[in-house]
Amino acid sequence: MGYRDIYFDRNKSNHGWYTCVRCGKKLRKSDVDIDHIIPQSRGGSDNILNLQCMCKTCNRSKQNSMGLDTVKDLGKNIVRNLFRKK
Ligand SMILES: [Zn+2]
Numbered sequence: 001m002g003y004r005d006i007y008f009d010r011n012k013s014n015h016g017w018y019t020c021v022r023c024g025k026k027l028r029k030s031d032v033d034i035d036h037i038i039p040q041s042r043g044g045s046d047n048i049l050n051l052q053c054m055c056k057t058c059n060r061s062k063q064n065s066m067g068l069d070t071v072k073d074l075g076k077n078i079v080r081n082l083f084r085k086k
Contacts, residue, residue, distance in 0.1 A: 002046075016028065019053065021054060022062075027055055031055065036050055037052055038070060
């Protein structure tokens with residue numbers, strides 16, 4: 001199972017729409033980029049806690065950077081997943 005499948009399996013869409021975590025843009029599934037919060041190039045895993053929904057523009061501008069945003073995204077994503085019912 002690819003990481004896109006892992007993400008979509010755990011994150012049901014809101015009537016077919018997903019929201020970019022950075023800019024809040026509404027996206028169709030085909031337009032969603034699944035972002036590794038900790039980039040794979042830096043050892044980030046395909047764990048659901050490391051995956052988030054981004055638009056292509058935000059994901060491209062993020063590239064492989066690690067900084068305060070990475071820490072914030074990771075914190076938010078862990079909270080989101082902890083409080084989600086299966
Ligand atoms: Zn965005």
